[in-house]
Amino acid sequence: MNEPPEHCSKSPSESTESADDAGSDETTESLFLGGEGGENAYRTAMERTTDAVLDAFVENADPYSGASPEALREEFSEMEMIPETGEGLASALESAEPVLRNSVGVSNPRCLAHLHCPPMVSGLAAEAMLSATNQSMDSWDQSPAATLLEIRMVEELCDLFGYDDSGDGVFTSGGTQSNFMGLLLARERFATERFGTDVTQSGLPHRAKAMRILCSEEAHFTAEQAAAHLGLGENAVVTVESNDDREMCLDALDRTLAELDERELLPFALVGTAGTTDFGSIDPLDELAERAEEHNLWFHVDAAYGGALALSDRHRELLSGIERADSLAVDFHKLFYQPISCGAFLLRDGSQYEHIARNASYLNPKGASAPNLVAKSVQTTRRFNALKPFVSFRALGRDGFGALVDATIALADDVAELLAANSSFELVAEPTINAVVFRYRPHRMSDERLSWLNEAIRESLLREGDAVVARTEVDGVTALKFTLLNPRTTLADVADILDAIQRRGGSLSTVFPEVSR
Structure with missing residues (x-):
């Protein structure tokens, strides 16, 4: 048998360039968790990262540095993003200092602009855990414990929002994805029942041009974005005027439904908002649920902002009727104080997932007994974000x-x-x-x-x-x-x-x- 070429016979550690040759102190052993070198490198890196974050966000009293877009553009234009030779982790972490120094201090009491929360320490700790373990939620053998924990978290979230044992859900990147999923399932159900068309297989039928989504004029733009992504077009969204409290006006909704019927248009989904972006207004969810039942509409509630009211004994009644929604969106990176990104999409009837389920032989082959979550999501690779609210709920x-x-x-x-x-x-x-x-x-x-x-x-x-x-x-x-x-x-x-x-x-x-x- 021929001997392998000399360069192939060396071990990875032997073939790795020396620190002097590589221009850094990094070796294969120290680049990854697992060996002693990797463990030491991880501890050192996390300690330095902690110090850098505390320096930028605790010792610095300002909510923002005041740097203009032009100043930041100039600073980063002079920084090499992909150098030919590495400079080592310590130096690389130092080079991130301008990013930290010029980031918005979301934990600062004077940072009051957006639905952009200060993250809890418990969530930050969980973020470090899930990043280090790097579980991928698209198959059981990539995320065994994580899969079961997410399933249990979804079960308790369904209970929190008043769904019974038939409820189900999945963690998402946030309200945009959750709202899209609600309208995706609404479209699939309607096309199947009204046209006998499996849109996943056959595409939209011709009459889909008449399909309409209703929401308040104060609703988040993701209703229109989802309609565009679903092939219906933004014009498929019909906005209903709001009242003086910035809530969807029920009389206006009734008029709109009657007008759509006269024009032979086909409303199939009604989106209620529990917490509008500007005013925090909450639509009359119980009454909207009644309209949805009367007109056979899928009722989706965007509770990305206001969903946390479910935890408040004093204000929970503002969400009355949310338990009647066919689906709902909730964000944990708003009033649940978790690091971005972290949201959930919940379904009152989990069997509706059949409309988007698919199987892949390398992930979730048909007949497999292990639980797999990929068929419930529009993502394949997906982070173990359920760990963050789990740790924070357990803590608080x-x-x-x-x-x-x-x-x-x-x-x-x-x-x-x-x-x-x-x-x-x-x-x-x-x-x-x-x-x-x-x-x-x-x-x-x-x-x-x-x-x-x-x-x-x-x-x-x-x-x-x-x-x-x-x-x-x-x-x-x-x-x-x-x-x-x-x-x-x-x-x-x-x-x-x-x-x-x-x-x-x-x-x-x-x-x-x-x-x-």
């Missing part, structure tokens, strides 16, 4: 979570009172959950000037690193928004930000006439 319990949610809602009410008592501010709407929408309006001015002024104030706060505040539009005019997710934010913190808004507003008010001319 329902009561602990409920108390956090209650505290943020109480703060929003107090902030609304503070705004209403100050003649320089206009409270756009009373908060439902913990989003407060308002404008700085010290006196009468045109809508154009009012929009410019509030946007300029927001930009100034961000540029100076004083606060991260959101902007939105209400009735065509720019408004500011506090999204009070952070339980560490106090009324004093918000009062300081309002003082800063008034100071900036006073100085900026004189600039607008020059800009306009």
Whole structure:
């Protein structure tokens, strides 16, 4: 037998370049967990990472550095992303410092812009565990314990939202994916029942052009996005006007359903929102469930924001009727305080998964006895995100979570009172959950000037690193928004930000006439 070529006879460790040749202190042994070198490298890397994060987000008191897009673009343009020769892990971690330094401090009490939560330490610890174990949720033999834990978490989530034993679900990347899955199953069921068409196999029938999805005009844009992805087009979404509380108007819904019937269009899904992005408004879910049953519509509830109210004894009744939804979306990276990304899609009747189930011989062959979750998801490779809420629920319990949610809602009410008592501010709407929408309006001015002024104030706060505040539009005019997710934010913190808004507003008010001319 011929001897193998000399270069093939060496072991991986022997064939690896030396540290001097490679330009770093890394070896194969230290690159991966498993050996002594890898364990030491992991401990050192995690310690350095912890120090770097604490330096950036705890010792630094500002919610943002104030760096402009241009400044960051210039800084990163000078940084080699894929160097020819590695520089070692220690140096590589140091090179990430500008990223940390110029990231938004989501745990800072003055970071109040978006549905972008401060992550719990328990979730961060679980994130490290699931990243290190790197389980892939598409087959049992890639995630044995993880698969069973996710199944149990889904069972308890179904119970939390009032589903019985026939409920089922799967973890998702968040509300966008969950909303898409709800409308995907709604489309599949309708096409099967109405047209006798298996869309998965045959594509959309011609009459699918008449299919319609109904949602509030305040609903998240993912209803239209899902319609586009499902081949129905964004025009398939019919928005129903909202009432003064920014909830779907039932009379308008009834009129819309009657008009669709007269035009021989085919509504097949009704989307209710439990927590609109701007106002936190919650549609009348019980009444929507009744309309859905009457018109044979799939009833999906987008509870990505407001789903956490299920943990609150004081506010849970706001979700009354959610247990009647055919499907629902809930996010854990909002009011459940888990690291991004982490969401769930729940089904009242788990047998509906048959519409999207598929088998692959290398993952979940037909007849296999081991539980596999790939047929419940639109993802194949999928992270073990269920570990994060599992660890956090075990650490804090329902009561602990409920108390956090209650505290943020109480703060929003107090902030609304503070705004209403100050003649320089206009409270756009009373908060439902913990989003407060308002404008700085010290006196009468045109809508154009009012929009410019509030946007300029927001930009100034961000540029100076004083606060991260959101902007939105209400009735065509720019408004500011506090999204009070952070339980560490106090009324004093918000009062300081309002003082800063008034100071900036006073100085900026004189600039607008020059800009306009």
